[in-house]
Every structure is written in structure tokens, then in C-alpha cells.
Amino acid sequence: MRKKIIFSLYKKEMLDILRDKKTILMMIVVPLILYPLIFAGSMFLASSMLTASTSKSYRIGFENFADEQTMIDAFDKYKDGHDYTFVYYRPGTDEDEEEKLRNGDIDAYLIESVSDNKPYYQIAYMASKTDSQTASGMIKDILQDIQNEKTDAALKAEGLDPDAVLKPISYTYLNLATDEENAGYLVGMVVPFLLITSILMGALYPAIDATAGEKERGTLETLLTLPVKNLELIVAKFFATSTVAVGAAFLNILSMSLMAGYMLVSAGSVDATADLELSSFIPAVIITFLCVLTFAMFASAVCLSACIFARSFKEAQNYTTPVMLVFMVCGMAGMIPQLTLNSVTALIPVVNISLLITEIFSFRFEISRIAMVLISNLAYTAVAVVIMGRLFSSESILFGDAAGSLRLLESRKHMKDKQIPGIGDVIMLFAMLLIVVLFGGGILVLKMGLWGLVAEQAMIFGLTVFYAWYIKADRTVVFHLHAPRVPAVIGGVLSWAGAYLLVQLLANLVTVLFPGLASNQNAQMLQELWTDAPKWLMILSSALMPAICEEWAFRGFMLGSFEFKFKPAVAIVLTGVFFALFHMSLLQLIIIAPLGILFSYIVWKERSIFITMILHFLNNLTSLILEEYQEELTEIFPFLAGELTAGGVVLLLVIGSVLLAAGLLIIHGKKKEVSAS
Amino acid sequence: MRIEARELCKSFTRLVNDKDKKSRKEEFFAVDHVDIDAHEGEILGVLGPNGAGKTTLLRMLGNLLEPGSGYVHIIDEQGERITDPIKIKSCIGYLSGNTRLYGRLSARELMHTIGEIYGMDDASREARIDQIVDVLKMQEFVDNRIERLSTGQTQRANIARCLVHSPGIYIFDEPTLGLDILSSEAIVEFMKSEKTKGRTVLYSTHYMEEAQYLCDRVIMMYKGRIIANDSPSGLMEMTGTDNLRDTFRAIINEGETEEKEDA
Numbered sequence: 050m051r052k053k054i055i056f057s058l059y060k061k062e063m064l065d066i067l068r069d070k071k072t073i074l075m076m077i078v079v080p081l082i083l084y085p086l087i088f089a090g091s092m093f094l095a096s097s098m099l100t101a102s103t104s105k106s107y108r109i110g111f112e113n114f115a116d117e118q119t120m121i122d123a124f125d126k127y128k129d130g131h132d133y134t135f136v137y138y139r140p141g142t143d144e145d146e147e148e149k150l151r152n153g154d155i156d157a158y159l160i161e162s163v164s165d166n167k168p169y170y171q172i173a174y175m176a177s178k179t180d181s182q183t184a185s186g187m188i189k190d191i192l193q194d195i196q197n198e199k200t201d202a203a204l205k206a207e208g209l210d211p212d213a214v215l216k217p218i219s220y221t222y223l224n225l226a227t228d229e230e231n232a233g234y235l236v237g238m239v240v241p242f243l244l245i246t247s248i249l250m251g252a253l254y255p256a257i258d259a260t261a262g263e264k265e266r267g268t269l270e271t272l273l274t275l276p277v278k279n280l281e282l283i284v285a286k287f288f289a290t291s292t293v294a295v296g297a298a299f300l301n302i303l304s305m306s307l308m309a310g311y312m313l314v315s316a317g318s319v320d321a322t323a324d325l326e327l328s329s330f331i332p333a334v335i336i337t338f339l340c341v342l343t344f345a346m347f348a349s350a351v352c353l354s355a356c357i358f359a360r361s362f363k364e365a366q367n368y369t370t371p372v373m374l375v376f377m378v379c380g381m382a383g384m385i386p387q388l389t390l391n392s393v394t395a396l397i398p399v400v401n402i403s404l405l406i407t408e409i410f411s412f413r414f415e416i417s418r419i420a421m422v423l424i425s426n427l428a429y430t431a432v433a434v435v436i437m438g439r440l441f442s443s444e445s446i447l448f449g450d451a452a453g454s455l456r457l458l459e460s461r462k463h464m465k466d467k468q469i470p471g472i473g474d475v476i477m478l479f480a481m482l483l484i485v486v487l488f489g490g491g492i493l494v495l496k497m498g499l500w501g502l503v504a505e506q507a508m509i510f511g512l513t514v515f516y517a518w519y520i521k522a523d524r525t526v527v528f529h530l531h532a533p534r535v536p537a538v539i540g541g542v543l544s545w546a547g548a549y550l551l552v553q554l555l556a557n558l559v560t561v562l563f564p565g566l567a568s569n570q571n572a573q574m575l576q577e578l579w580t581d582a583p584k585w586l587m588i589l590s591s592a593l594m595p596a597i598c599e600e601w602a603f604r605g606f607m608l609g610s611f612e613f614k615f616k617p618a619v620a621i622v623l624t625g626v627f628f629a630l631f632h633m634s635l636l637q638l639i640i641i642a643p644l645g646i647l648f649s650y651i652v653w654k655e656r657s658i659f660i661t662m663i664l665h666f667l668n669n670l671t672s673l674i675l676e677e678y679q680e681e682l683t684e685i686f687p688f689l690a691g692e693l694t695a696g697g698v699v700l701l702l703v704i705g706s707v708l709l710a711a712g713l714l715i716i717h718g719k720k721k722e723v724s725a726s
Numbered sequence: 727m728r729i730e731a732r733e734l735c736k737s738f739t740r741l742v743n744d745k746d747k748k749s750r751k752e753e754f755f756a757v758d759h760v761d762i763d764a765h766e767g768e769i770l771g772v773l774g775p776n777g778a779g780k781t782t783l784l785r786m787l788g789n790l791l792e793p794g795s796g797y798v799h800i801i802d803e804q805g806e807r808i809t810d811p812i813k814i815k816s817c818i819g820y821l822s823g824n825t826r827l828y829g830r831l832s833a834r835e836l837m838h839t840i841g842e843i844y845g846m847d848d849a850s851r852e853a854r855i856d857q858i859v860d861v862l863k864m865q866e867f868v869d870n871r872i873e874r875l876s877t878g879q880t881q882r883a884n885i886a887r888c889l890v891h892s893p894g895i896y897i898f899d900e901p902t903l904g905l906d907i908l909s910s911e912a913i914v915e916f917m918k919s920e921k922t923k924g925r926t927v928l929y930s931t932h933y934m935e936e937a938q939y940l941c942d943r944v945i946m947m948y949k950g951r952i953i954a955n956d957s958p959s960g961l962m963e964m965t966g967t968d969n970l971r972d973t974f975r976a977i978i979n980e981g982e983t984e985e986k987e988d989a
Contacts, residue, residue, distance in 0.1 A: 053845070054843055054845075058839075061828075061835075068830040069830060268827065270822065271825040274788060275843050276844065444791055
């Protein structure tokens with residue numbers, strides 16, 4: 050892919066989109082005009098309904114009353130202080146109150162009778178009529194007042210204090226939620242849904258325009274005469290669509306918050322806003338921004354993928370309707386109080402964004418969960434982009450030949466032998482790994498403990514082997530299956546030992562600077578699993594299996610593809626960073642990324658994955674021993690227990706650096722025989 | 727520059743109804759083992775009835791479609807063989823009834839974008855655009871949105887679009903379809919002048935008079951195959967007719983009878 054060309058195409062797409070009145074309408078006019086209109090309209094409606102209902106007069110009838118005048122007097126007495134008035138209909142002869150109610154001559158009527166020697170009243174009304182409902186409520190309130198008065202009078206006649214008898218205890222609510230929490234809870238219910246819908250709307254129109262619209266107007270063929278790759282085209286379209294989606298989302302948020310602010314001020318609750326500490330919203334806003342960004346990209350890729358099939362605008366709208374429905378239903382997840390962000394919901398697309406925003410606004414967010422949401426969203430986006438790219442390179446879809454068969458995955462028969470996997474393959478495989486391991490692995494570990502860990506690693510290995518087999522990858526090249534040189538192993542061990550020391554220092558530094566990061570659920574879970582487990586199973590599940598399987602997937606498949614597609618330095622760093630991201634924890638990211646980069650470098654240089662399998666094993670084993678035999682070790686080496694002194698830090702720094710340098714020197718000294726490219 | 731294609735094939739699947747009214751998918755060749763040689767300074771006409779595979783052939787030559795089998799190469803003035811699809815596209819100006827323009831952009835903006843995509847530097851791109859505007863007399867409307875142009879102006883903008891990168895080869899698929907006499911004359915004269923500059927032109931049309939007037943050589947396609955390949959005068963001589971229209975009819979009839987005999 051050529052950045053310059055993508056940028057030129059992107060500029061063209063943006064110009065084309067922004068000159069389209071319909072897009073402008075969707076993007077700017079709707080949020081900036083419609084929201085205020087909706088808010089103002091609903092306020093006006095609500096207030097006019099309020100005045101209408103209170104200043105109205107209600108018509109009340111009586112049935113079976115011996116003396117309705119007493120009741121009418123009581124009504125007149127208790128309706129004092131209210132806005133409404135009553136018009137009484139005294140029963141005439143042969144008049145049917147029920148018929149009058151049905152005809153709408155009266156709104157409700159009372160029926161008097163006697164039950165258990167007490168007066169018994171029935172309020173007859175029609176639940177199907179608003180006025181009748183309101184009138185019945187008012188009558189009920191007045192009857193309650195009469196009842197209270199009679200009770201009080203009876204108790205007083207007996208010489209009792211009505212308050213003490215009727216209300217032996219009293220209570221009141223004490224709401225401990227801060228104003229921010231109150232506001233956040235309400236906002237968090239609605240905002241995710243509005244946001245998801247507005248992003249989708251923002252993405253939908255340009256997506257249709259850039260795919261089906263181009264086909265319908267016949268400009269796609271013009272575009273295809275240019276010396277651009279299909280992938281470059283779709284990437285430019287993807288970025289343009291995402292830009293509009295994000296733009297629309299921001300205008301929507303802006304408009305909503307301005308409106309909400311205006312309402313708070315005009316409602317006279319300025320005091321409440323003064324209590325709101327805006328600064329506590331800032332991290333939430335930043336995180337929301339990141340989520341919105343990845344989500345907009347995801348939505349754009351999904352919309353584009355759906356629209357590519359369509360040959361016209363109308364057809365595209367048909368295809369995108371189910372997409373919209375699914376997105377909107379998932380977007381409502383935030384409104385379900387029982388649903389919270391956990392390790393399962395964090396992985397469900399759309400739902401996770403909805404829940405995340407809800408949690409951010411109610412100040413319950415946890416950094417590790419947010420990382421999971423972001424990473425899983427990135428993974429879904431990557432998969433959607435790869436699928437979109439595959440669809441867009443299908444001639445039968447581009448030229449609208451509906452009978453042409455669509456193959457998402459090329460069938461194995463047609464693949465060439467000894468392939469090097471492309472970036473798309475890497476993304477597909479790792480998205481699959483992420484999903485399989487997170488869902489499957491999580492359940493396995495819960496059910497089977499350490500054996501679940503073993504199974505999880507076996508799945509990583511098996512899936513990678515299968516994918517490599519399916520695309521007929523050149524195993525020796527991709528997986529770096531060359532025998533290790535003895536000096537390289539020695540150099541590797543030395544450099545790893547040095548790097549391990551340095552990384553531990555780094556981890557200490559980070560936990561001192563950001564104490565929040567230290568709480569690591571994964572590590573706690575592992576420790577729980579380790580208690581009482583046999584030693585050999587601990588070593589198998591936490592050191593041996595990860596060493597083989599993770600190296601196979603990362604330093605094997607991923608590096609094996611990247612080193613042919615990127616410059617060596619980029620390939621090595623990317624592999625290391627992805628390896629760290631796979632561990633789904635921020636603290637781990639800082640510790641693992643440098644080690645991952647070192648391992649990638651060694652494999653790239655030596656073309657032997659066996660070296661880093663040894664190193665990876667040593668690394669995990671060391672951590673295991675340090676964790677498990679902490680007490681015994683501190684007895685032998687007392688300095689392990691105490692806080693690190695400045696001198697100790699410098700000493701470790703020097704030792705680590707020397708080891709790392711020595712190890713790298715041994716490896717670097719090797720003359721390269723097999724070149725990567 | 728010349729274009730060389732060997733054993734070009736392209737098959738599509740289509741739904742066919744059987745006698746027992748079951749529909750099934752059938753593979754058919756839109757282009758069936760076709761060889762093409764178009765030389766420098768030559769206008770090569772591609773003629774044939776609807777559905778003969780002209781558009782599919784030209785799309786493959788322009789690298790819009792990937793050949794099912796066979797290859798398309800371009801040999802440049804130095805005799806270098808160009809095989810990379812992206813580089814081949816850079817040598818070709820492609821125009822067809824289906825290559826429409828972005829209505830919301832102006833012709834100048836469109837040429838600007840296209841120049842950027844062809845990797846031209848700013849100065850030479852702007853100079854080239856000014857030159858094209860001058861030659862095609864587009865001064866009046868070059869900055870208007872294309873959706874507001876007349877049919878003839880749009881067609882001129884479309885030609886301008888394929889000139890930006892000064893291609894050595896032109897592929898024109900029915901460029902005069904639906905145009906009035908003046909507009910189509912402009913295109914015909916344009917092709918003629920490009921030919922004299924040593925450019926290669928591949929051109930398909932249904933207008934036989936136009937082909938007779940313009941083409942140095944003509945290939946006739948029928949059901950994905952080339953059934954005749956000669957100069958217009960050679961073909962007329964062969965069939966004993968005095969205009970290309972009758973020649974066309976004669977050759978296609980011959981093709982049909984041959985096919986029936988084969989069956």
C-alpha cells in the first residue's frame with residue numbers, strides 16, 4: 050500500500066462526500082437543529098399538558114347516594130389549594146350514570162353502598178380515557194383525606210395522639226451518590242445508545258455513497274482504470290467513512306451536551322452544576338474518545354462490507370437495515386441495569402462500547418477492562434477490514450455480477466505451495482486466536498484449572514498449525530525451524546538474563562509511579578490456581594506450554610509474515626508489541642513488550658525459533674520460582690526482602706546492561722547466511 | 727508502445743434453466759483464447775454483436791479485470807516488457823460508456839486527483855492540466871461541477887481525464903455511443919490525431935462507418951472468439967462487399983453457420 054495514493058484518494062472521497070447535501074444534512078443539520086428541536090418540543094409539550102390537566106374542570110356523578118350533598122361539601126373542602134374544579138351531576142330519576150360516563154357526559158362517578166356496617170365507595174371510571182383517569186385519581190385522593198380526618202377525629206375522641214398511633218416509626222431516604230454520580234448515571238443510560246446510533250448514521254451514508262453509489266453512478270469503473278490497488282481504494286474509502294462517522298458522533302455529542310447544559314441552567318439548578326466537578330469527567334472523556342474512534346472504524350468497516358454487495362442505493366439500504374437493527378439493539382445494552390462489563394461482555398462488539406460508556410459515566414470503570422474493550426474492538430475492526438478488503442477485490446462483486454460465486458476464504462485447492470502469509474492472514478489468525486482463547490480459554494480455565502491453561506496453549510498452537518496448513522505456508526521459513534547454534538543459545542540466555550533484570554526494575558518503577566496498575570486480576574487468578582497444584586503441572590502449564598505455543602504463534606507465524614512485509618526493525622518491534630498486547634494487561638504490556646522485542650530480534654537474526662522457546666521457558670520458570678519460593682529465597686538471600694536501595698538499583702542496572710550487551714554481541718557477531726528477503 | 731496479449735480467457739458463471747425447469751450454474755467463456763497485437767501508431771477496431779465479449783476483452787487489456795488465463799503485456803519504445811498490472815495501467819488511457827465522472831467534482835479537481843495518483847509532481851501536473859484544457863477547449867466549464875455540464879462537455883471532460891498521464895496506449899470502449907454528430911466527430915478526430923503522434927488506439931464501436939473511416943485494422947468477435955482479423959479494405963475484399971456494414975453481416979452469418987455445423 051502506498052500512503053501518498055491513499056491520501057490522494059482520501060482527499061477525493063472527502064471532497065465528494067462533503068459536497069453532498071444529504072451527508073451534510075445527516076451530519077450537521079440533524080444534530081445541530083434536531084436535538085434542540087426535540088428537547089424544546091418535548092419541554093413545550095410536557096408543560097402544556099401540565100397546565101391543561103390542572104386548570105381543567107372535571108365532571109363528577111353520584112350513584113346510590115342517600116345524601117350526596119355531604120360528599121359534595123367534603124369535595125369542595127378538600128379540593129382547596131388545587132387548580133382544578135369539579136362540576137357535580139346530581140342523579141336524576143331514571144338516569145344511568147354508566148351510560149353518561151360512556152357518552153363522555155361525566156368523567157367519573159362515585160357509588161355509595163354499605164359494607165361491614167361502614168360506608169363503602171366505588172370510584173367508577175374508564176381507564177381508556179385520560180380525563181377519566183385523572184378524575185378518578187383526584188377522587189381517590191379526596192376520599193383518602195376524608196378517611197384521614199375521620200381517623201384522626203376518632204383517635205382524638207379516645208384521647209390518643211393520632212401521630213403516635215398511626216406512625217410509630219418514621220423514615221426518610223439519604224442519597225449518598227454525589228451529584229456527578231447522579232448525573233452520570235442518567236447520562237450513561239442514554240448516551241451510549243444515542244452515540245452508537247449517531248455513529249452508525251454517520252457511517253452509513255458515506256459507506257453507501259462510496260460503494261453502491263459509485264457503482265450506480267458508474268464512477269467505480271473510472272476509478273478502477275487508475276493504477277491503484279483495490280486494497281488502497283477500500284482503505285481510502287474506509288478512512289473517509291470513519292472520518293465522517295467520528296465527525297457526526299462529535300457533533301451529536303456536542304449538541305446533546307450543549308442542550309443538557311442549557312436545560313440545567315434554565316431549570317434553575319445552577320447550584321447542582323456548580324457542585325459537579327468537571328475535571329473528574331476528563332479521563333472519562335478521553336477514554337470515550339478512544340472508544341468512539343475504534344467503534345467508528347468498526348462501524349464503517351461493517352457498513353462498507355454490507356454495501357459492497359449492493360449495486361444501487363436502494364439495494365444498499367436493504368442490506369444495511371439488519372446491520373442497523375443489530376447495532377441499535379446491542380446499543381441498548383447500557384440501559385439494562387443487570388448487565389455489567391465483565392470479561393465476557395467486554396468481548397461482545399457494540400455491547401462492550403455501550404456498557405463501557407455507561408460505566409465510565411457512573412465512575413465504576415477499571416483500567417484493565419477498558420484495555421480489553423479497546424483491544425477486542427481493534428481486533429474486530431481488523432477482521433472487518435480484512436473481510437472488507439477481500440470483498441472489494443472480488444471482481445464479481447465489483448462489476449455487479451450477482452451470479453458470480455463469492456469466496457471469502459480462498460479454497461485450499463487454489464492456493465500456491467510454499468506461501469508466505471500476508472498481513473491479512475496474520476490479522477485473521479490473531480483475531481481468531483484472540484476470540485477463541487478469550488472465550489474458550491476463559492471457560493476452560495474456570496472449569497479445569499491449570500489443565501485449562503494447558504488446553505488454551507494447545508489451542509493457540511493447533512490453530513496456528515491449522516492456519517499455516519490451510520494457506521500452504523512454507524513451514525521452515527515461516528516458523529524459523531532451523532537448528533540453533535550453540536553460541537547463539539548462550540548469547541540468547543545472557544541477553545535474556547540481562548533484559549529480565551532490567552525489565553523487573555522497569556516494572557518496579559512503573560508500580561511506584563502508577564500504583565493503580567499493580568492490581569492485576571490475571572496474576573491473582575494464576576496464584577489461586579497454583580496453590581496446591583503439583584509442581585510438574587505448574588511447570589507444564591505456566592512455563593513449558595506457553596514457551597512452545599506462544600513462540601510458535603508469534604515468533605513463528607507473525608514474525609515470519611511481518612519480516613517479508615516490513616523493514617526488519619518494524620517487523621521486530623511490531624511482533625514484540627502484539628505479543629505484549631495479547632496478554633491483555635497494561636502492566637504486562639510494559640514488562641512483556643521489551644522481552645518480546647528481544648525475542649523477535651533473536652529469531653530474526655538466528656532463524657531458529659528453538660532458541661526463544663528455551664528463553665521463554667527460562668523466563669516463565671524464573672517468574673514461577675520467584676513467586677512460589679519467595680519465603681525460602683528470602684531466607685537464603687536476605688536482600689530480596691528489603692526495599693531496593695539506590696545502590697542496589699544501580700548495581701542491577703549495570704549487571705543487566707552488561708549481560709544484555711554481552712548476549713547481543715555474541716548473537717550480532719554472527720554472519721548472516723540466510724537473508725530474510 | 728505496443729500491447730501484446732496471448733491466450734486470453736475469461737469465464738463467468740450464469741444461471742441457466744434446464745428442460746426440467748431446474749436452474750443451475752453454468753460456466754461460459756466471455757473471452758475464449760484470444761490473441762491481440764496492437765502496434766504503435768495503429769488504430770485497432772474491435773467489432774462484434776452485443777455479448778460477443780468486446781467489453782470483457784477491453785477490460786482485461788486495460789487490467790480492470792484479471793485475465794482468467796493468458797497474459798497482457800506492454801512493450802515500450804525501448805523494447806522493455808512491462809508485466810506489472812499497476813504499471814500497465816499507468817501506460818493506458820481507458821474510456822468507456824461505463825467510466826462516468828464524479829458529478830460533485832469539477833473537471834479540474836478530477837484531473838488534479840488523477841495526476842496525484844499517477845505520481846506526477848505538482849509543476850508538471852498543473853502544466854499538463856492547463857495544456858489539456860487548452861487543447862480540448864474546456865476553459866468555459868473546467869471549474870464547474872461535472873453534474874452541471876452538457877453531454878458533450880462531459881464527454882470532453884472524460885477524454886481529458888484519460889490524457890492527464892500522457893498514456894502511450896488508448897483503450898476506448900464505444901466512446902461515441904449516444905453522442906450527437908459534432909461530439910462524436912470531436913472524439914474521432916482526437917483518436918486520429920493521437921495516432922499520428924504514434925500512440926496505439928484500441929477502439930470498439932457499433933458504428934461501422936466510423937470504423938471504416940478510422941481503423942487501420944479490425945478484429946471481429948463472435949461468442950468470445952476472434953473470427954476475422956484484417957484491414958477494413960481486406961475484409962471487404964474477402965467478403966466481396968463494398969462497405970463494412972455488409973462485411974460485418976456476412977462474417978457474423980458465416981460464424982453462426984459454422985457454429986451450427988459444429989453442433
